[in-house]
Amino acid sequence: MLTSAPSLSLTDRGGLRHNLLVGLVGVALVGVVEFGLRLAGASPPNDLFLRQDLETAAVYVANPQVTHRFFPPGLRRAPVAAPFAAAKTPGTVRIFVLGASTLVGFPNPPGTGFPKFLKLMLADAYPEQRFEIVNCGITAVNSHCLLDFTREVLGYDADLLIIYAGHNEFAGPYGPSTPFAHVGNARPLIRAHMFLQRSYLYSALQELAFALPRWLSGPAPAFNLQLVTEQVGVFDEAHATTVDNFRDNLADMLTAADRQNVPVLLGTLVSNLKDFHPLRSVCGATGGPEGLRIGETIVGLNGHTGATENYLRSVLQEAPECAAAHFELGRLYLGTGRPAQARAAFVTARDLDRLPLRAPSILNQVVRDAGRTDGSVVVSDVEAAFSDASPGGIVGNELLTEYLHPTVRGHYVLGRTLVTGLPAFAAAQGWGQMRPSAIRSFEEYRALLGTTGLAEALARNNLILFLINMPYSSPPIILRERVADLIEAQIDAVVGLPAAQRQQFLGRGGAAFLAQAAGFAPGARQPHLQALVARLQRDRG
Incomplete structure (x- = not known):
């Protein structure tokens, strides 16, 4: 039998009004505190660029504290972007390049990243057009951060966006392997958290939370990949969610650009296949914990190819996801003249790495799928270009310094690949006739960079570390x-430096560092390396 709903008593109504009033007062107090903190400048600004009104003109400068939202103290890195005019010079094509440490040029000397090559190449390829390149690279950021930056830079009279990003999706902010801010893998929760982080009150509370451990246990750790420890398997739910988040973030970036009629050039991602061993593996009893037994067993087989291949196949029969075994199988294939099989094995090894610092194949597929037939989004196949420029079509140390950062020559290849993709944009038709033959050799551009031998030597020490x-x-x-190879190359390079630069290298402790680093080399090579370093230290002339 249906009955009418009971009506609220006067007492109930009074309690409801009281609770509502308390809630409104609480919201008002939060608003007052937030307003007061903003008025006092109690938290760093959130924008990537800050306007400065100079005597001659207004400019935008990179906000050195922009990453305070994404990283704890000690792990924050500032942008490298140079100031640019608030009012764009008529006839100028303003290009924003978005990404992470590859744009910074790490671990090479400053000013050698591909945005620098872009600037030089565009001036040669389109001599009638003036270009302005704004390098928005920041170490360790990922698509969650870049989505915010994309929406911002579109308001600065952008003519083109270039996006080279995706390697930090797992270990960067909000990723499942991150040592930084992590609030779960659900994208709505991540976006809500990022929205709250824009609040000065929330930021102040976050800084307090960061400070408490430092007060109790000392300074925060320095920026180091050893902070990344959380493993993610290729078949884990967190892996699939991370791929979906990257796809959605990229789609939102492209939608924002489309609304402003700004075309986008995407670059596929390149990583070291041939010369970088996977960081974590699951290899069963035959391969040992994390595959540690594999290397020892291969050494014990004394180069017997057939026995080594049989052993690796036995490991994979027990543990098909063993990244270390796939990597060693790739090396065996390469050494026995089977490059196609080698490349496939190396790709599988990378994709199965349980510390995915290198973007797996699926993320490059996301980038490729984002291209549009109307020319508003063009995909430049950087990965294929690096393969074409590598021995046997397999990317390794020839163009990459370690797991994914290009050498200076690699940055040249990356820049050239992006430039050759520009004619696909309708807007490029107004830049004049492109002259691809005017793009000069790597050696010619490198000479224009003006990098000193000392800067290269110091960068090489940083790479070794x-x-x-x-x-x-x-x-x-x-x-x-x-x-060990880098230490030998470093000593040869330092010996060839002008005397003044060599003295500066030694004076900064460069040789002392090499002596310490030699202890990391294989035992059989350590005496020779130590002798070379000792000779370098004696020869200070």
Whole structure:
């Protein structure tokens, strides 16, 4: 039998009004505190660029504190973008390049990243057109951060966006392997958290939360890949969710650009296949914990190809997802003249790495699928260009410094690949006739960069340190050999420096560092390396 709903008593109504009033007062107090914090400038601004009104003109400068939302203290990196005019010069094509540490040029000397090559190449390829390149690269950011930056830079009279990003989706902010801010993998929750992080009150509370551990246990750790420890398997739900998040973030970036009628050039991602051992593997009893037994067993087989291949296949029969076994199988195939099989094995090894610092194949597929037939979004196949420029079509140390960052020559290849994709845009028809033959050789452009031998030597030491700190549970022999090779190359390079630069290198502790780094090399090579370093230290002339 239906009855009417009971009506609220006067007491109930009074309680409801009281609760509503308390809630409104609470919201008002939060608003007052937020307004007061903003008025006092109690938190860093959130925008990537800040306007400065100079005597001559207004400019936008990179906000050095923009990453305060994404990283804890000690792990924050500032943008590298140079200031640009608020009012664009008529006739100028303004290009914003969005991405992470590859844009910064790490670990090479400053000013050697592909945005610099872009600027030089565009001036040659389109001599009648003036270009302005704004490098928005920031170390360790990913598509969650770049979505915010994309929406912002579209308001600065952009003519073209270039996006080269995707390697940091797992280990960057909000990713499942991140050592930074992590609130779960659900994108709506991540976006809500990022919205709250724009609040000055929330930011102040976040800084307090960061400060408490430092007060209790000392300074925060330095920026280091060894902070990345959370494993993600290719068949884990977190892996699939991360791919979906990247796809959705990229789609939102492209939608925002489309609304402003700004075309976008996307680059596929390149990573080291041939010369970078997977960081984490699951390899069963035959391969040992994380595949640690594989390298030892291969050494014990003394180069017997058939026995080595049989052993690796037995590991994969027990543990098909063992990235280390696929990698070693790739090396065996390459050494026995089977490059196609080698490349397939190396790709599988990368995609199965349980610390996915290198973008797996599926993320490149997302980038390729984002291209549009109307020419508003063009995909430049950087991965294919690097393969074409690599021995046997397999990318390795020839063009990459470690797991994914290009060498200076690699940046040249990346820049050239992007430039050759520009004629596909309708807007490019107004830039004049492109002259691809005017794009000069790597050696010619490198001479224009003006990098000193000392800067290259210091960068090489940084690379050696970076490799030594790779987050392996036990460093593989291929990494130790790579460090030994770099130490030898470094000593040769330093010996060839002008005396003043050599003295600066030694004065900054460069040789002392090499002596310490030599202890990371394979034992058989350590005495020779130590002798070379000692000779360098004695020869200070």
